[in-house]
Amino acid sequence: MKRGSVLLLFVICLLIFACEKKTTIKIGYMGPLTGRLSDLGISGRNGAQLAIDHANQQLKEQKIELQLIAKDDRQDVEACLEVGQELVDEGVRAVIGPMTSDMSLAVLPLFEENGVTIISPTASTPKLTGLDDRFLRVNPPDRTEALSLAKYAAEELNLSHIVVFYDISNKSFSEGLYKTFDAALQQMGEIQVSAAPYLSDESVNFSELVAESLQKETDGVFLIASSLDSAQISQQVRKGFPDIAILATGWAMTDDFIQHGGKYVERAIFSHYHNNNSKAPAYIAFVKDYEEHFGNRPDFIAALSYNAARVIVEALEKNRDMDKIKETILQIGTFPALQGELKLDNAGDAYLERHYISIANGEYVDL
Amino acid sequence: MKYRNIKLNVLLFITFFLISVLPILIIALASYRIIPDNIENNAVSKNEVIAQVISERIQEVLLSSQRALMLILENSDSTGEQLAFKKLVRTYFPIFSMIQLADPNGMVQSVYPQHPIYLHSDLSRQPLFRALKKQPPLTAHWSEVFMFPETGNPTITVGIRNKSYSLIGYIDLSILHDIVRKTRISPGGYVMITDKNGTIIAHKDFQVVKEQRHFDYKRIFGNGTETIQSSIHYIEQRQFLGSMVKNQLTGWPIIVQQPLEEIYDVAQQLVYTIAIVLVAVMIFSLMLAMLFFVVITKPIDRLVENAKEIERGNYTRSISTNSYYEMNMLEQSFQQMSKAIEQRETDLSKALREKIILMREINHRVKNNLILLYSLFELQISKSDNPAEIETLKDVNNRIQSIALIHKLLYESELYDEINLSEFIGEFKNLLHASFDQFNIDIIHYTNDVVIDITKAIPCGLILNELVTNAVKHAFCGESGKIEITLVQEKDLVTLSVSDNGKGLPDDFDINRSDSLGLNLVKMLSGQIQGTLQIDGTEGTTFTIQFKTGINEEDHHR
Numbered sequence: 047m048k049r050g051s052v053l054l055l056f057v058i059c060l061l062i063f064a065c066e067k068k069t070t071i072k073i074g075y076m077g078p079l080t081g082r083l084s085d086l087g088i089s090g091r092n093g094a095q096l097a098i099d100h101a102n103q104q105l106k107e108q109k110i111e112l113q114l115i116a117k118d119d120r121q122d123v124e125a126c127l128e129v130g131q132e133l134v135d136e137g138v139r140a141v142i143g144p145m146t147s148d149m150s151l152a153v154l155p156l157f158e159e160n161g162v163t164i165i166s167p168t169a170s171t172p173k174l175t176g177l178d179d180r181f182l183r184v185n186p187p188d189r190t191e192a193l194s195l196a197k198y199a200a201e202e203l204n205l206s207h208i209v210v211f212y213d214i215s216n217k218s219f220s221e222g223l224y225k226t227f228d229a230a231l232q233q234m235g236e237i238q239v240s241a242a243p244y245l246s247d248e249s250v251n252f253s254e255l256v257a258e259s260l261q262k263e264t265d266g267v268f269l270i271a272s273s274l275d276s277a278q279i280s281q282q283v284r285k286g287f288p289d290i291a292i293l294a295t296g297w298a299m300t301d302d303f304i305q306h307g308g309k310y311v312e313r314a315i316f317s318h319y320h321n322n323n324s325k326a327p328a329y330i331a332f333v334k335d336y337e338e339h340f341g342n343r344p345d346f347i348a349a350l351s352y353n354a355a356r357v358i359v360e361a362l363e364k365n366r367d368m369d370k371i372k373e374t375i376l377q378i379g380t381f382p383a384l385q386g387e388l389k390l391d392n393a394g395d396a397y398l399e400r401h402y403i404s405i406a407n408g409e410y411v412d413l
Numbered sequence: 414m415k416y417r418n419i420k421l422n423v424l425l426f427i428t429f430f431l432i433s434v435l436p437i438l439i440i441a442l443a444s445y446r447i448i449p450d451n452i453e454n455n456a457v458s459k460n461e462v463i464a465q466v467i468s469e470r471i472q473e474v475l476l477s478s479q480r481a482l483m484l485i486l487e488n489s490d491s492t493g494e495q496l497a498f499k500k501l502v503r504t505y506f507p508i509f510s511m512i513q514l515a516d517p518n519g520m521v522q523s524v525y526p527q528h529p530i531y532l533h534s535d536l537s538r539q540p541l542f543r544a545l546k547k548q549p550p551l552t553a554h555w556s557e558v559f560m561f562p563e564t565g566n567p568t569i570t571v572g573i574r575n576k577s578y579s580l581i582g583y584i585d586l587s588i589l590h591d592i593v594r595k596t597r598i599s600p601g602g603y604v605m606i607t608d609k610n611g612t613i614i615a616h617k618d619f620q621v622v623k624e625q626r627h628f629d630y631k632r633i634f635g636n637g638t639e640t641i642q643s644s645i646h647y648i649e650q651r652q653f654l655g656s657m658v659k660n661q662l663t664g665w666p667i668i669v670q671q672p673l674e675e676i677y678d679v680a681q682q683l684v685y686t687i688a689i690v691l692v693a694v695m696i697f698s699l700m701l702a703m704l705f706f707v708v709i710t711k712p713i714d715r716l717v718e719n720a721k722e723i724e725r726g727n728y729t730r731s732i733s734t735n736s737y738y739e740m741n742m743l744e745q746s747f748q749q750m751s752k753a754i755e756q757r758e759t760d761l762s763k764a765l766r767e768k769i770i771l772m773r774e775i776n777h778r779v780k781n782n783l784i785l786l787y788s789l790f791e792l793q794i795s796k797s798d799n800p801a802e803i804e805t806l807k808d809v810n811n812r813i814q815s816i817a818l819i820h821k822l823l824y825e826s827e828l829y830d831e832i833n834l835s836e837f838i839g840e841f842k843n844l845l846h847a848s849f850d851q852f853n854i855d856i857i858h859y860t861n862d863v864v865i866d867i868t869k870a871i872p873c874g875l876i877l878n879e880l881v882t883n884a885v886k887h888a889f890c891g892e893s894g895k896i897e898i899t900l901v902q903e904k905d906l907v908t909l910s911v912s913d914n915g916k917g918l919p920d921d922f923d924i925n926r927s928d929s930l931g932l933n934l935v936k937m938l939s940g941q942i943q944g945t946l947q948i949d950g951t952e953g954t955t956f957t958i959q960f961k962t963g964i965n966e967e968d969h970h971r
Contacts, residue, residue: 079623079624079625080565080620080623080624081565082562084560084565084623084624084625087624088624088625091624092627095627116624116626118620118623118624248563248565251529251530252530253529253530274562278530278534281530281533281534281535282530285533304538305538305539305540306534306538306539307535307538308519308534308535308536308537308538308539309535309537309538310534310535339610339611339627339629340610340611340612340627341557341608341609341610341611341612342610408538
């Protein structure tokens, strides 16, 4: 009788084990999947999707499946809040994105209210730096980028008159960066900085914008815009001023910038923490997988998005409670990333070392 | 054999099941095996044809664009900035969203429609221009699909160059959206087109295209060289049958997706129909079996019931003849047989009654005659002075009395072929007491109920009379004494013993040499009933006779 009971218990346990259901965990993604900033959104989504695919292979034995729900915020506050609510309604507790600072600031209150944690790959506004909120990021705040480029403009290029073109569709990022850049240069000496804000949409006319903004004494431009906008502005700028110096943010540092910019973007300067030529094994494997999967070389946006997704996966492996994901991430602190370790501080901000990058013969090269 | 225990209704149901349900079941199973395959094959063929037709349509559009561009190139002058270019692009413009004319270094010299951003832009770093430069003159090069910033639509370029310049036409692929949107597959089915990398460039939901969603067609259909592939796969927990045709010009897979449940809808309907038919046939079979069961077994049950009634002697039950022919005939025969048996029993009962009356009369007359004889002998005894004669007559009278008692019992009983010997002994003892009341002898008996055949009744009665009479007369010499009559039966063997506590027998007593009439009668009658006689004269005298009842056990119980 006793032996029979044990056998029965064993069979029941076996059945329960065999019938254990696969747990699906939804991970959100928000970014501009359409419109002029879609390169940012698409790269970010593809990088996140690749990380989720890799994680699903890894978590298969634990019967956990991650599902990426990608939403298009169209770089529009109203649309952003709408898709944010959709993610909340679908039970999402962690979101990769938004990809821009404006959208991050817009959607954060909604996510705070509903206990959704943001891990942004690219939003770098200093307005969200050092806060105990549900906004975490895997890129450093943009202040360091502005300071670094200002230093290069003043000390290496000896520029005297710089026009800053910045896209106000991502004003929180672009205007803040412009102001930091301006303030830094004012401190360094008598360098004149003038602003050329514009709204990136279908009606934008860069030739007119450039003609109106550039002056005879202008010897440098600083582009705070997407890769496509930056490429087109660069073309218009260098058609009239072939030797003008071009400084650009990491936002523009994709293949599109070179392809659409052509010879006009040669010698453009970036200050970035991402190394396109990194030999780190994880990065090389990522590039290979990405190319096989999507047919093109990943940019830094895809890599950051991959890192953001990996942060979530690492946290999940430690604690499956998605309501505690923020606490788990901050508790872990240091994560393996594609190009080395990624460290997050107590406020969920990442700090990465920057270096200068330029374009030579249509390639990104370290300076 | 076991099958004999199977109930008729079960047997009928199994028979009906086997001859009605089983063939349908076999046909249904065979159909279910074959039909889904055919349905699937038909769906695959249909979807592949749709994909093929769409592919050909795309090819036609793209090749016509290529021919248009070639026409422009052929009709332009060598400087590049030509009137013909502008005139011709107006003619062919609906196909192109933009046409650029670039010098060999990739600098855009002319743009139609006019667009300052693209005029004098540098295409040299763009993959499309790089590939075009490697292409032989006057051969077309098709670029990868990209999202054209001006339209936000997927776009492909076709480029043709001569020695002086290159023409690059931008074709807005939203035309593909119109093609896939208008293609009807099934309510849940749809067509989509991806580029070589799997980025969706045409879909019924244009948002999917705008968001450049990825469809991993290589994982589903393989990355082989086959231009036509079909596969069953899951998309968001839903199973689809997908057919893919690769466009030969661009390498784009044209994928026709159809939810499997919609394809198998016909098969599902078939399953439902088969299930309903099966249930109906089973119910019908059951009802038919029950009907047959009732038609066959009800008359049989009635016959069985009637047979039992006949067994109980009731011949008056009517039998309905509302059944099938054979059963009606059987019932009629049964009824005739029942009537014949009833008639025969009536006749036999009548004959038996007559026989009983006769037997009773005979026994009555025999008893009366024996009593008459007894009375005559008593009269003779009363007139005789000869003690020896009186003694002899008394002996005879005792014998007559015993025989008369047997006849009395037979007359009084309902049975005429057997007699209860113990009952006889009880009444016989009373008679003996009356006959020998002058002797101080106690006669007691120990008997069980022993029934013996009538043929053995009178000899037994006479044996008992002789033995008791002999004991009374000779055993006690005028003194008091006790006579015990014991009657026991073991199986069919009866042991009758008469013992006294008298003086016993002389040592040299031999019944074979005895001249006593009584003992000779005992010996003779014992032989007549095939019994064995034993005599023990050591302590008193004990005569023991063992014989068989002569009654058949089965008859007795019956």
